[in-house]
Amino acid sequence: MSIVPKILEDDPEEDEEEDDSEALPLAITGLELSGVLSAGYRKLSLLLEHLETRTWETQIMGGQQRITADWVLQEIDRFAQGLGKWLKVAGDDKAEILQHSIGSRPLTEHKTMVEFGSFVGYTATRMGRAVELCYEQGYADGSILFEDSRLQGANRITSMEIDPVHACIARHVLDMSRLSHIVEVWIGQVKDLIPRLTEEHGDMSLNMVFMDQRGTTFHDDLSQLEELNLMYPDCRIVADNCVKPGSPVYCWHTTVSERYRTRNYSLNEFLESTIEDWQVVCDYLGPLAARIPRPMPWEEQPGEWRSYPIRDL
Numbered sequence: 445m446s447i448v449p450k451i452l453e454d455d456p457e458e459d460e461e462e463d464d465s466e467a468l469p470l471a472i473t474g475l476e477l478s479g480v481l482s483a484g485y486r487k488l489s490l491l492l493e494h495l496e497t498r499t500w501e502t503q504i505m506g507g508q509q510r511i512t513a514d515w516v517l518q519e520i521d522r523f524a525q526g527l528g529k530w531l532k533v534a535g536d537d538k539a540e541i542l543q544h545s546i547g548s549r550p551l552t553e554h555k556t557m558v559e560f561g562s563f564v565g566y567t568a569t570r571m572g573r574a575v576e577l578c579y580e581q582g583y584a585d586g587s588i589l590f591e592d593s594r595l596q597g598a599n600r601i602t603s604m605e606i607d608p609v610h611a612c613i614a615r616h617v618l619d620m621s622r623l624s625h626i627v628e629v630w631i632g633q634v635k636d637l638i639p640r641l642t643e644e645h646g647d648m649s650l651n652m653v654f655m656d657q658r659g660t661t662f663h664d665d666l667s668q669l670e671e672l673n674l675m676y677p678d679c680r681i682v683a684d685n686c687v688k689p690g691s692p693v694y695c696w697h698t699t700v701s702e703r704y705r706t707r708n709y710s711l712n713e714f715l716e717s718t719i720e721d722w723q724v725v726c727d728y729l730g731p732l733a734a735r736i737p738r739p740m741p742w743e744e745q746p747g748e749w750r751s752y753p754i755r756d757l
């Protein structure tokens with residue numbers, strides 16, 4: 445089908461052709477790109493514009509002032525406080541729990557962290573900064589030797605993202621924060637990328653996992669981590685948005701399974717003081733902690749589980 449605009453004539457057959465061209469997707473009718481971007485992507489383009497403008501202003505006002513990871517996080521927070529610019533990132537109280545969890549897992553040799561769902565790279569930046577501080581401290585007190593090649597070169601944090609636009613923004617934000625040598629963003633579905641962790645880092649290489657993809661897949665992704673033996677004993681797993689949008693099977697599994705020591709934190713959604721959400725924090729006690737694997741709820745009482753059409757509820 446031609447996308448060249450037609451000159452209108454009084455011929456009825458031509459009128460039919462004209463109707464046809466109205467069905468063309470907006471992207472090829474010559475409208476501005478902003479006309480075809482979804483509201484979500486438009487907000488992200490505003491975020492990038494905000495970061496670029498603030499970087500430029502900071503450099504002009506403060507001479508050669510360094511743009512740091514903390515500065516980038518602060519600017520994303522500031523952007524998200526603007527009217528209609530809220531972002532689904534783990535800020536505020538959620539960030540406190542994450543920060544503590546990252547700090548409580550020392551980056552001993554060959555151990556790495558993983559985030560499921562990068563979005564704009566906000567938490568990936570927070571995780572990367574924590575590792576960077578750990579390096580700085582280690583070099584200063586001599587506990588990390590500069591020549592120790594095992595701590596150099598390999599990325600220590602992997603963040604996985606299904607949406608390539610989000611992934612590109614996350615990579616850009618990490619570049620701005622000067623953390624690209626520590627954090628890598630992999631594009632694809634979590635379930636397809638998990639096996640690559642084994643290939644790149646080997647068995648039992650994870651000492652922290654942040655689950656922030658789709659809540660209804662948390663339990664499947666966790667069981668793949670278990671099956672591939674990727675988590676080091678005492679690996680900490682933080683799962684966000686467990687009430688909103690919700691991850692009921694994951695919450696059930698981590699609460700009743702003997703393989704996990706679990707705490708459920710009730711807190712407010714980022715910048716939303718009236719919306720309650722939960723972060724579930726658990727430590728993996730290792731494959732031998734559960735003597736008998738616990739069946740899933742629908743395996744225990746098969747008759748009790750069936751789906752109801754929404755109109756019947």
Ligand SMILES: C[S@@+](CC[C@H](N)C(=O)[O-])C[C@H]1O[C@@H](n2cnc3c(N)ncnc32)[C@H](O)[C@@H]1O
Nearest residue numbers: 533534561563566567605606633634656657658
């Ligand atoms: C809540 S946002 C993540 C926020 C981010 N963790 C932070 O705190 O800055 C969820 C992200 O997960 C991505 N996502 C959803 N399902 C996914 C999947 N199965 N695999 C990879 N990414 C996924 C979405 O595209 C979205 O960017």
